[in-house]
Amino acid sequence: MEKLNFNKTRFLKVAAGINDLPPQDRPEIVLSGKSNVGKSSLINALGNNRKLAKVSQTPGKTRQIIYFDVDDRLLIADLPGYGYSGASHEKTAEFSALCDNYFKSGRAFRLVLCLIDIRHEPSVSDIAMIEYLNNANIPYFCVFTKCDKLSRAQTAKQIDMMAHYLDFCEDAHVFAVSAQNQAGISDLRDAIADAVSK
Ligand SMILES: Nc1nc2c(ncn2[C@@H]2O[C@H](COP(=O)(O)OP(=O)(O)OP(=O)(O)O)[C@@H](O)[C@H]2O)c(=O)[nH]1
Ligand SMILES: [Mg+2]
DSSP states (O other), rough: OOOOEEEEEEEEEOOOGGGGOOOSSSSSEEEEETTTSHHHHHHHHHOOOOTTOOOOSSSSSSSSEEEEEETTEEEEOOOOOOOTSSSHHHHHHHHHHHHHHTTOOOOOEEEEEEEEEEEEEOOHHHHHHHHHHHHHHHHHEEEOOOGGOOOHHHHHHEEEEEEEEEHTEEEEEEEOOOOOTTHHHHHHHOOOOOOOOO
């Protein structure tokens, strides 16, 4: 089959709730991570188009599940960021309910990209997410974002530190990327294409 063309990434729809998800007529991958970790920026980097997903200085911008389509062959779901402390308690509860329902909806997830900021220690929610995916046997990649902020040596050191906190399952792939300078993006595209073609 021809290689998945990430340049053909387009916005598909906004799903306000669990009853509003698009039909699963192709593999679906999910972007998950703390608010502000760089989920929207990563979609733009993968799709090579800065206008695909809204990037914001204000955390908590993405409040619904936003769907993108890649090459008419793959769905990417951009989940609302978890654990944003600036949002009202009510709003936070609403986001996490949406994510919980989504993961429990019985949809088939080909792959989850767990985004974690390379500069910070993993949050309780990051650790909980990895544990959840391990237990649910959902394949995932750990994607460390904003690597342009650190040197290569610092990046490697941080990943070692993360491994201390995060119980990566044996075949979880680990990526260090930057949406800003495109580091690691092409490798990540290849690995996604590979994972969804199986
Ligand atoms: N230096 C650097 N900054 C980044 C990178 N990716 C994202 N950012 C910045 O981080 C901030 C948040 O990025 P978003 O892509 O909007 O993050 P998000 O995870 O979609 O945030 P929510 O939608 O609020 O959950 C923005 O100011 C981005 O410019 C990166 O690779 N390097
Ligand atoms: Mg976003």
